[in-house]
Amino acid sequence: MLKTLNTKIIKRFYNISGPLDEYKRSEVNRIGNNLGIMLFLFNVLIIFIALLIEEATNNSTLALHILIGAILIFTVYIAGGYVMYEAHRYRLTDNEVEEKEVRHAYIAALKRGLGNGIYFGVGMYLLDCLQEYMSVNASLVGLFLDKTSIIYGIMCGILFGVTTGIVYLARIKRVK
Known part of the structure; x- marks a missing residue:
């Protein structure tokens, strides 16, 4: 274990x-x-x-x-x-993949990038709300519903997901 x-x-x-x-x-x-x-x-x-x-x-x-x-x-x-x-x-x-498994590896890399983007976006959204709550002492529920925090989390998630997806795709190496 x-x-x-x-x-x-x-x-x-x-x-x-x-x-x-x-x-x-x-x-x-x-x-x-x-x-x-x-x-x-x-x-x-x-x-x-x-x-x-x-x-x-x-x-x-x-x-x-x-x-x-x-x-x-x-x-x-x-x-x-x-x-x-x-x-x-x-x-x-390097992610060494056989020729017949390349398509599956590309799909797995894109899914991994999407998952990383979702996790990162949610994490940044929660951290942004927590930071605003600690600095302004506003209502926590109001901060969770704030459009700028939601947009910030979505944009961070998209940017991080696309970036990590590209990195995962670039790491795939074809092996014969």
């Missing part, structure tokens, strides 16, 4: 389709080790910089905001970009 859950988490995080064979597992381990070392060194460096800023300015709020911002930016853009680049470079994300 734990091994299958671990495999599912690895495949989901690295966006691997198909079986997780020895080559893919060794590359995932290498990427994960490099990422762990990179994140550790960055955290040590940014905490040291935040402490220097706090000591120099005597403003702990500024140091905390710099620390949080730098960690978020580094984790999302640098570490996430590194994982995506390496996974693409070593062809971990």
